[in-house]
Amino acid sequence: MITDLTDEQIVELAVRENPNAFGEIVNRWERKIFALCYGMLNREDEAKDAAQETFIAAYKNLNRFRGEAKVSSWLHRIAVNQCLTKKRREKTRSESFFDESESAEEKFFPAPGDKAPSNLAEKKERLQAVRQAVGSLPPELKEIIVMKEFEEMTFQEISEVLEMPLSTVKSRLYTALKQLRMKLENVSLEVV
Amino acid sequence: MFDIGKNNSGCGCKNELVAYLYDDLEASERLKFEKHLALCSICADEIRAFGAVRLSVADWKKAEFDELPVPAFELEYAEPLSKNSPEIETGSRASTWVEKIYASFFLKTAGGFVALLIVFGAGWFLLNSPENASDEFAGQTVETDEKSNEQVFADQKAAAETSASKSAQPQSAAPEEIVSIASKKTEADEKTSKNPESIVSMTNTEKAQKIEKTEKVRTKKKPTLRRNSPPVAANKNAPETASVEQEKIQPQRTKTKEKAPSLTEFAVEDQTDDEIRLSDIFDEVGSDR
Numbered sequence: 001m002i003t004d005l006t007d008e009q010i011v012e013l014a015v016r017e018n019p020n021a022f023g024e025i026v027n028r029w030e031r032k033i034f035a036l037c038y039g040m041l042n043r044e045d046e047a048k049d050a051a052q053e054t055f056i057a058a059y060k061n062l063n064r065f066r067g068e069a070k071v072s073s074w075l076h077r078i079a080v081n082q083c084l085t086k087k088r089r090e091k092t093r094s095e096s097f098f099d100e101s102e103s104a105e106e107k108f109f110p111a112p113g114d115k116a117p118s119n120l121a122e123k124k125e126r127l128q129a130v131r132q133a134v135g136s137l138p139p140e141l142k143e144i145i146v147m148k149e150f151e152e153m154t155f156q157e158i159s160e161v162l163e164m165p166l167s168t169v170k171s172r173l174y175t176a177l178k179q180l181r182m183k184l185e186n187v188s189l190e191v192v
Numbered sequence: 193m194f195d196i197g198k199n200n201s202g203c204g205c206k207n208e209l210v211a212y213l214y215d216d217l218e219a220s221e222r223l224k225f226e227k228h229l230a231l232c233s234i235c236a237d238e239i240r241a242f243g244a245v246r247l248s249v250a251d252w253k254k255a256e257f258d259e260l261p262v263p264a265f266e267l268e269y270a271e272p273l274s275k276n277s278p279e280i281e282t283g284s285r286a287s288t289w290v291e292k293i294y295a296s297f298f299l300k301t302a303g304g305f306v307a308l309l310i311v312f313g314a315g316w317f318l319l320n321s322p323e324n325a326s327d328e329f330a331g332q333t334v335e336t337d338e339k340s341n342e343q344v345f346a347d348q349k350a351a352a353e354t355s356a357s358k359s360a361q362p363q364s365a366a367p368e369e370i371v372s373i374a375s376k377k378t379e380a381d382e383k384t385s386k387n388p389e390s391i392v393s394m395t396n397t398e399k400a401q402k403i404e405k406t407e408k409v410r411t412k413k414k415p416t417l418r419r420n421s422p423p424v425a426a427n428k429n430a431p432e433t434a435s436v437e438q439e440k441i442q443p444q445r446t447k448t449k450e451k452a453p454s455l456t457e458f459a460v461e462d463q464t465d466d467e468i469r470l471s472d473i474f475d476e477v478g479s480d481r
């Protein structure tokens with residue numbers, strides 16, 4: 001059964017005889033890659049595009065996969081690059097602050113027992129603040145916080161994907177948390 | 193590891209703090225850090241604040257992302273990327289026609305280059321084989337010897353002039369070198385005149401040995417010549433002049449006591465002195481045999 005094979009075996013199978021086997025790789029990693037892209041781009045449609053392009057690029061370059069790294073690391077690396085490329089293209093377009101807030105309203109799913117207007121408004125503001133705080137982080141800090149918080153990857157996995165030492169991963173995560181703390185504490189003060 | 197007092201970035205244990213925050217420490221390390229937390233207010237404050245940040249980010253993810261449906265990624269699966277390709281096992285293959293052409297071209301040029309190298313190397317080796325090298329070297333030594341003899345005579349003249357002018361000063365090693373060179377070259381000259389073929393077969397070591405012998409002979413004989421010959425070089429006896437010069441060249445201990453001959457004493461007889469010296473050397477060499 002194809003589901004019993006490892007990622008590397010499936011890639012080899014897809015290269016040799018059955019390209020459709022790559023679909024199993026997509027099934028296994030689509031959620032995580034989508035989460036990574038969403039965390040990096042903060043927009044559903046852009047995250048969808050980036051994830052799609054990630055899998056297309058991976059499929060086209062399957063023959064270049066040497067097996068030196070894990071398939072998951074390889075996919076994550078492609079996804080991060082796709083998100084960074086998209087972000088660079090977006091910088092040339094002038095996107096206003098209100099676009100983000102409107103999309104946030106569409107995507108806000110209030111939890112049960114939390115439907116009081118004051119609570120909802122407060123929650124919206126808080127989420128918006130968090131989204132903006134994460135979005136304003138430098139790319140090298142954002143990707144680590146997204147991988148850790150959105151994808152729940154281990155430090156070792158992040159180290160392999162980003163090809164950096166464990167100590168550097170932890171150090172950058174510390175810096176990212178510190179910057180987020182400062183931004184969110186300022187927002188709390190403003191709200192109060 | 194846990195340095196209390198560094199206020200710039202907590203207390204300097206940020207890696208441990210992050211690992212503790214995400215439950216990535218071993219039991220012993222966690223206990224150690226918890227003890228530190230009890231004592232370090234900076235770390236304790238950061239742990240609390242970072243925990244709140246994590247909760248905010250988790251809320252955001254839960255609210256805006258977890259409920260989203262995973263999009264259907266559609267890929268167009270084409271023909272197998274490389275069917276029946278043995279290169280997959282080795283891990284290297286030229287999948288496109290461009291890469292194949294490049295690979296074949298590269299192999300051809302590399303092969304041609306290697307062949308050229310082999311041909312040149314063989315040719316060089318044949319040209320520079322030991323037999324050829326020795327003959328060439330012998331011919332060169334004969335030529336160089338002939339040239340160097342003229343040079344030596346010129347140097348000897350110059351040395352004689354300078355030695356006469358600098359009679360009061362300690363002699364440098366140059367005249368000695370010139371004399372030794374003269375002995376070497378004159379011997380070679382003698383060999384070329386008497387037995388040209390022998391030079392061809394003589395090696396450098398043999399030559400050096402011969403030269404050393406002649407030098408020894410000269411150094412031995414010089415004292416006898418010196419004693420017998422008068423100190424002044426007014427007559428045309430080479431041994432006398434040679435001995436006088438030798439006195440000058442010898443260690444300068446006795447130099448100060450002896451009076452060096454003046455320039456005029458040697459001026460007229462330079463050429464004859466050289467000739468006499470050569471004949472003297474030939475005699476010595478002949479007597480050795």
